[in-house]
Amino acid sequence: EVQLVESGGGLVQPGGSLRLSCAASGFTLSSYSMNWVRQAPGKGLEWVSYISSSSGTIYYADSVKGRFTMSRDNAKNSLYLQMNSLRAEDTAVYYCAREDAVANTDYWGQGTLVTVSS
Amino acid sequence: EIVLTQSPATLSLSPGERATLSCRASQSVRSNLAWYQQKPGQAPRLLIYGASNRATGIPARFSGSGSGTDFTLTISSLEPEDFAVYYCQQRNNWPPITFGQGTRLEIK
Numbered sequence: 001e002v003q004l005v006e007s008g009g010g011l012v013q014p015g016g017s018l019r020l021s022c023a024a025s026g027f028t029l030s031s032y033s034m035n036w037v038r039q040a041p042g043k044g045l046e047w048v049s050y051i052s053s054s055s056g057t058i059y060y061a062d063s064v065k066g067r068f069t070m071s072r073d074n075a076k077n078s079l080y081l082q083m084n085s086l087r088a089e090d091t092a093v094y095y096c097a098r099e100d101a102v103a104n105t106d107y108w109g110q111g112t113l114v115t116v117s118s
Numbered sequence: 119e120i121v122l123t124q125s126p127a128t129l130s131l132s133p134g135e136r137a138t139l140s141c142r143a144s145q146s147v148r149s150n151l152a153w154y155q156q157k158p159g160q161a162p163r164l165l166i167y168g169a170s171n172r173a174t175g176i177p178a179r180f181s182g183s184g185s186g187t188d189f190t191l192t193i194s195s196l197e198p199e200d201f202a203v204y205y206c207q208q209r210n211n212w213p214p215i216t217f218g219q220g221t222r223l224e225i226k
Contacts, residue, residue: 035215037162045154045162045205047215059213095161103209104152106173108161 009112022096141206
């Protein structure tokens, strides 16, 4: 069974940092591109970042470019999102999501809540 | 950036009725459009990809149509579990991958 489990969320002050992790199981992570998508409380979905299977291509939304860094460790079946210089508007549930062979986001984790507040 | 506009924002229907949800793109996305269902407290679930292909395990009452800039998600006969928020998503011109703002399907 494919599973994605996010962790690392919590309460952080504006300007602070957090590192989110996503543990993958039930499939070979190294074969798949992955995304982070976030959802502010009561709002819609916003794509945050993409990483190819080999980490050769990484993209970011303009809203996080220069502040967030996406990475992966295929040997550990894990995906990461390093978030620096956090702002109140980064408050959201962060989901990791797998892309299938035709770039559909076919599996999502249950999300981890990040709250940026003083 | 391609903007996806979903309508209506809220749709109130009864079980057994037919639901028609719309997604319009600010420029052509060809057939590179997907639909997701999200229930409260849950992650989104892929329903339709490539505008008209049902994802694995999705019931036949869900269908998608359209290409270019205008797309439709149809639920032929609503079941109680279908009341949720529905999002369209494009990845024809990306980054960024973009989502519509969502349509809330509620019980009338």
